[in-house]
Amino acid sequence: MSRLILLNKPYGVLCQFTDEQGRPTLKDYVLVPGVYAAGRLDTDSEGLLLLTDDGALQHRIADPRHKLPKTYLAQVEGEADEAALAALRRGVDLGDFVTRPCAVRRVAEPDWLWPRDPPVRFRKSVPTCWLEIVLREGKNRQVRRMTARVGHPTLRLLRVAIGDWRLQGLAPGQWREEAAPVVVRAAAGRRRG
The missing domain is CATH 3.30.70.580 (Pseudouridine synthase I, catalytic domain, N-terminal subdomain)
Known part of the structure; x- marks a missing residue:
């Protein structure tokens, strides 16, 4: 077994x-x-x-x-607008490869989320938002590279589901x-x- x-x-x-x-x-x-x-x-x-x-x-x-879907929650810098989300959904050219289309949407910060140790750096002048991203591929540091490419660097990344x-x-x-x-x-x- x-x-x-x-x-x-x-x-x-x-x-x-x-x-x-x-x-x-x-x-x-x-x-x-x-x-x-x-x-x-x-x-x-x-x-x-x-x-x-x-x-x-x-x-x-x-x-x-x-193609087992992997679901991530990403806290990103800035307020991701529909143009950034659309770019992520289409696939992002990261230079060494273009990501496959994925599902992405803005979500609220989960109420079950534990504090991170060490905490994410907080800046009063820079807002953040949370994204749910579902990929069917998994290249090295892919989510971080994708969000950075569309202008919203990842501050915190959690994988919440695999299949x-x-x-x-x-x-x-x-x-x-x-x-x-x-x-x-x-x-x-x-x-x-």
Whole structure:
């Protein structure tokens, strides 16, 4: 039976189990042998990270070819207007690639949100707003690069869902185990005819 762990990765934690520099890693939170992260979440991002001991499931979750939607909440600098949202929805040219179209909308700051440690830098003269962004790809620092390109740098980033798995109910550093879906592996012994 495969294991599937949903972790609320805190800010500042590396998405690996070891670090020669002594920084916080997954081993500080998940004491379950044999599981590995299915995908990554930047050190300065927070939220849902899935871990499993099933290589096929890990691949299915992390591989962009399966187009599993990933939902993020981003606190951005400034008041994102409809033109900025439309640019994000269409896809943004980041120089090394153009992002795929995505879903994005302005949302209120979640009432369940925990304070970040360290706190986000506050400036009285610069307003912020929150965006919900749903991607079906996941390049390195993609959300941060997208929002910066449209003039609204990301100040805080949380992943709140991967497919049907939700962060809901997990405080930073907490995890829960859920039933892992059965992944049908490619037919290795398929007859050729």
